Amino acid sequence: MSLSRRTLLSTALAVPALGILPAPARAASPPGDVVGKVTVGYQGWFACRGDSSPIDGWWHWNNDWSRPPAPPSSSVVAWPDVRDYARTYRTAFADLGDGRPATLFSNHDRQTVDVHFQWMRDTNIDTAALQRFNPTGGEGPIRDAVTAHVRGAAEATGRKFYIMYDVTNWTNMQSEIKTDWTAKMSAYTSSPAYARQNGKPVVCIWGFGFNDPGRPFTPEACQDVVNWFKARGCYVIGGVPTHWRLEVEDSRKGFGGVYRSFDMLSPWMVGRIGTPADTDRFHANVNSPDQAECNARGIDYQPCVLPGDLGSRQRLHGDFMWRQFYNMVRLGAQGIYVSMFDEFNEGNQICKTAETQADVPVGSGYLALDEDGTRCSADYYMRLTGDGGRMLKGQIALTAVRPTQPWVGAPPNPDTDLAAGRATAQSSQTQNYGSDNVVDGDPGSYWESANNAFPQWVQVDLGSAAAVRRAVLTLPPNPAWGRRTQTLTVQGSTDGQSFGTLVGSAGYVFDPATGNAVTITLPGTGVRYLRLSFSGNTGWPAAQLSGVRLYA
Numbered sequence: 001m002s003l004s005r006r007t008l009l010s011t012a013l014a015v016p017a018l019g020i021l022p023a024p025a026r027a028a029s030p031p032g033d034v035v036g037k038v039t040v041g042y043q044g045w046f047a048c049r050g051d052s053s054p055i056d057g058w059w060h061w062n063n064d065w066s067r068p069p070a071p072p073s074s075s076v077v078a079w080p081d082v083r084d085y086a087r088t089y090r091t092a093f094a095d096l097g098d099g100r101p102a103t104l105f106s107n108h109d110r111q112t113v114d115v116h117f118q119w120m121r122d123t124n125i126d127t128a129a130l131q132r133f134n135p136t137g138g139e140g141p142i143r144d145a146v147t148a149h150v151r152g153a154a155e156a157t158g159r160k161f162y163i164m165y166d167v168t169n170w171t172n173m174q175s176e177i178k179t180d181w182t183a184k185m186s187a188y189t190s191s192p193a194y195a196r197q198n199g200k201p202v203v204c205i206w207g208f209g210f211n212d213p214g215r216p217f218t219p220e221a222c223q224d225v226v227n228w229f230k231a232r233g234c235y236v237i238g239g240v241p242t243h244w245r246l247e248v249e250d251s252r253k254g255f256g257g258v259y260r261s262f263d264m265l266s267p268w269m270v271g272r273i274g275t276p277a278d279t280d281r282f283h284a285n286v287n288s289p290d291q292a293e294c295n296a297r298g299i300d301y302q303p304c305v306l307p308g309d310l311g312s313r314q315r316l317h318g319d320f321m322w323r324q325f326y327n328m329v330r331l332g333a334q335g336i337y338v339s340m341f342d343e344f345n346e347g348n349q350i351c352k353t354a355e356t357q358a359d360v361p362v363g364s365g366y367l368a369l370d371e372d373g374t375r376c377s378a379d380y381y382m383r384l385t386g387d388g389g390r391m392l393k394g395q396i397a398l399t400a401v402r403p404t405q406p407w408v409g410a411p412p413n414p415d416t417d418l419a420a421g422r423a424t425a426q427s428s429q430t431q432n433y434g435s436d437n438v439v440d441g442d443p444g445s446y447w448e449s450a451n452n453a454f455p456q457w458v459q460v461d462l463g464s465a466a467a468v469r470r471a472v473l474t475l476p477p478n479p480a481w482g483r484r485t486q487t488l489t490v491q492g493s494t495d496g497q498s499f500g501t502l503v504g505s506a507g508y509v510f511d512p513a514t515g516n517a518v519t520i521t522l523p524g525t526g527v528r529y530l531r532l533s534f535s536g537n538t539g540w541p542a543a544q545l546s547g548v549r550l551y552a
Helices: 110-122 140-157 173-183 185-190 219-231 276-297 316-331 380-392 435-439
Strands: 038-042 127-132 160-166 200-206 235-240 264-267 336-338 423-426 456-467 470-474 484-493 500-510 517-521 526-537 547-551
Touching: 038 380, 110 140, 110 380, 127 140, 140 160, 140 185, 160 235, 173 185, 173 219, 200 219, 219 235, 264 276, 276 316, 316 336, 316 380, 336 380, 423 435, 435 456, 435 547, 456 547, 470 500, 500 517, 500 526, 526 547
Parallel strands: 038 127, 038 336, 127 160, 160 200, 200 235, 235 264
Antiparallel strands: 423 456, 456 526, 470 517, 470 547, 484 500, 484 526
16 A cells, blocks of 8 residues: 555554453345455556656656666565556666566556456456545546546456545545545446445545554544545445554554444554464454454454565465465455555565566566466466455355466476477588587487687577576487587577677586586576577587577
């Protein structure tokens, strides 16, 4: 959400509140657009220079919005997968590992929002909570434009959306939130895509009662706002502190009445948990007593589920997030709120994200979804969210075993030779010993360059960029091919014209006693063309190879 939400608060686990609760005021709400559904928080707060937005800057991509993002000024901690967007905008980052330019998306560009809601439709995500911060400042016009984009995209894809006000640093919130709703946002409730619960338009207010200086409002001012929205027929959700029930730690005292006046409560969880064990402890000591009190008071409960901070390696290829889904569904929660759809600033985004180091800017330090060794597709965490929603609705059985596979279909096989049968080229050849012999699978055939004319090279065209991590080079296994050392450099290219060094020049010993094979570890940089450049051979005055095998 706002930048202040990223602060990680140390938190001790609370014990259940004691005392007599009133009899239930009503039964749990029936299914609607938030009850029985998964809602994702949608920031929609990214813009780029050149996107025709009122800001005309790198809004939320860079700490200095006037300059294109690059280390160390970038304000994001993970890198998006941008292959589905029709338009993206060039940054000052180095190119991606596979040579593509490092570009980013803008939410002011309507096609970006259209793509996001198409992803939600394709992965069965029900509802989006559009974040709305203080709209009276310089960000107001772009937020208004994004709201209009969201309406159109939701209507086109059959998704639901609602306005989620974040009151962080909103000095005149008590009066201005009412004006904004009356003058602008209430008009969106006429859309068939606007979320309704119990027949009422949904509004969320995030931030009342948090124990930090960004939300200094009194309980009386907050209660006035809640009452005002309810008097206008709205179903009002409260985005509240984790420890709202006991009013400790991240909660200020005196807000108990405010919290309990909401129709639905959605306690914040980012920064509170980071492992499956944390999730289980919160389920037992915080979420369970929360749910019990909400049930007794007739309040709907919408706990928060998060994928985990990618940069902190919390995700465990989805096991961390699935444990939360499992715990919240077996708890009997009325709905689930996922933090967040597009939160690249915190690293808790579920939308399409870089799969491997071939998909992130070189030298950026960003991790990709495969950071723990498990290959995950760019849309994996959206698919996981969709399956969590299916479990919430009873469409699949309650299960602690994650049903979602990180990769749709068969992931790339690390034992598949990417070079086999591919096109080749060489600097020269002797007689009929051409470069195609290095990919034909015949250990007896070989390439030999022109004699007495170092340097020489041979290359393989993989057809498309791949993160090559291992090369196996061979000579014919016949003992007649005596032991020799060949000195070579490994180079890579995405276009076949400009080559960079992957592994510097070194001598490699080919010995028939050990199969006449050499294995070279590569950095996993995405390349389409891999070239071996030879500068010497102690066994013959030319470059020689019978096989080049490349593995991801």
